[in-house]
Amino acid sequence: MSSTESPASAAAPSATYNGACHCNKIKYTVTQSPPLTDPTAEVIDCNCSICSRNGYLFIYVPDKDVTFEKGTLDDLRKYTFAPRHKIAHYFCPTCGTSCFSKSTDPEYYPDYLAVNVRAFEELDLKALKLKQVDGKNYNG
Template identity: 40%
Template sequence: MHLIATVAKHALHLNRRAAANSSAKPIPSPTNSTMTTMTTEQKRYGEYDGGCHCGYISFSFKLSPPLEEYTVINCNCSICRRMGYLLIYPPYEDVTWHKSSKERCSVYQFNTKTMDHLFCPKCGASICIDLRSHEPKRYGISARTVNNIDLDKLSYKKIDGVNKVGPAADLSGLEHGGKAEA
């Protein structure tokens, strides 16, 4: 849980810095009530569609700043590596799930069980992390699920999650380092 909160805070910091380098004013921290908040007209947004490989799960979202200015998080922790996550963090209110897609998703939880890792039950595509227990509430959407983007043209920040968080407990029920006895 600590790693995701750290990654989310880092992503917010990087994206505020990117916004500050544009003509827009910096986006205020949600914890700093002394700053004035930006109006929707002042923020620059990109609008995107995404979904799983088979089309069973679909969604759309707004992102500020737009993806071409956004810093995508590339974490090397065990769950991010195995799920293939390259994460972007739109707020809950900026994500629209189509045709009850969120309810259609299968859910994987581990360790503290405070985050849902959503994936398609038909094709298995990893969609996102539901960061419902963090403020502000956000989704960690896998950039790999966003339609019509070139992943090679995005900016990335590598996060060393493997050395910041201990390994998750083995829940497989298998003995001897994950190998079944013969």
């Protein structure tokens, strides 16, 4: 993890994380304030059918806080599923790493990405405060 103070908000500590799929086809940075290891930060651990299979531990990040250093979302394969096809799940076509998901509905969080923090380098997953979400029983 590389930690950088943002000059625009010196009072609010932030951290910039380097993420990549396993084969490094895509690389990106994600800036978070507070840092993910801050006691007030929460990372979502959801039990729905797709999160449990992909092992997602995710955070919601405004699109503008994700910077692609190599490749873009368009270099990933997109998976949606019935009945709603409301969320697109993006994974690397080469190595299969599930990096992001994003709403396909322009009315539903159009400017956010759900980012899988497991693809961050040098993030101590055991230091995270996980928020258990019961997506399995959510029918929204």
